[in-house]
Amino acid sequence: MKKIIFLFFTFLLSANATAACDISIAAADNMMFDKRKITVDTSCTEVSINFKHTGKMPIKAGGHNVVIIETKDFNTVIGKIDMKLGADNGFLPEIPEVIVKTAIIGGGGDAKVAFDPKKLKKDGKYTFLCSFPGHYAIMKGVVEVI
Numbered sequence: 816m817k818k819i820i821f822l823f824f825t826f827l828l829s830a831n832a833t834a835a836c837d838i839s840i841a842a843a844d845n846m847m848f849d850k851r852k853i854t855v856d857t858s859c860t861e862v863s864i865n866f867k868h869t870g871k872m873p874i875k876a877g878g879h880n881v882v883i884i885e886t887k888d889f890n891t892v893i894g895k896i897d898m899k900l901g902a903d904n905g906f907l908p909e910i911p912e913v914i915v916k917t918a919i920i921g922g923g924g925d926a927k928v929a930f931d932p933k934k935l936k937k938d939g940k941y942t943f944l945c946s947f948p949g950h951y952a953i954m955k956g957v958v959e960v961i
C-alpha cells in the first residue's frame with residue numbers, strides 16, 4: 816500500500832512539473848483572455864506559451880497574440896503599436912522591451928512559442944497583453960514569476 820501511495824505522489828509531482836513549464840491561454844472574439852494571470856516558473860529550462868484563438872474573427876479584423884513585457888514598459892510598448900507594421904510582426908517594431916511574443920492568430924488558430932524563463936526576474940513586475948491595435952485596453956493581465 817505504501818508503495819502505491821508513493822507512486823501516486825510521484826505521479827502528481829511529475830504532472831505538476833510538466834504543467835508549470837507549459838502555459839495554456841486562450842482568447843475569443845470578445846477580446847478577453849481566459850486568464851487574468853499566468854505563471855512563469857524560472858525552474859523550468861524552457862517555458863512554452865500555448866495560445867489558442869477560440870473565436871471566428873480573421874486576423875485582420877480581430878487577431879490576437881500574447882506579448883510579455885515588464886510592466887514599467889507598458890506605455891512605451893503600446894505607443895509603438897502601429898497597424899502599418901503588419902500582423903506578422905504583431906504590429907510592433909523590433910524593440911528590446913518585448914521579452915517574448917507569439918504570432919498573431921485569427922479565429923480557430925493556435926500559436927506556440929518557447930522561451931527561457933530566466934529572462935524574467937522573480938522580483939520583477941511583468942504584464943502580458945495582446946498587441947493588436949487597441950486590444951491592450953482590456954486584453955492584458957499579470958505575469959507571476961516563481
Ligand SMILES: [Cu+2]
Nearest residue numbers: 879945947950
Ligand atoms: Cu487581441
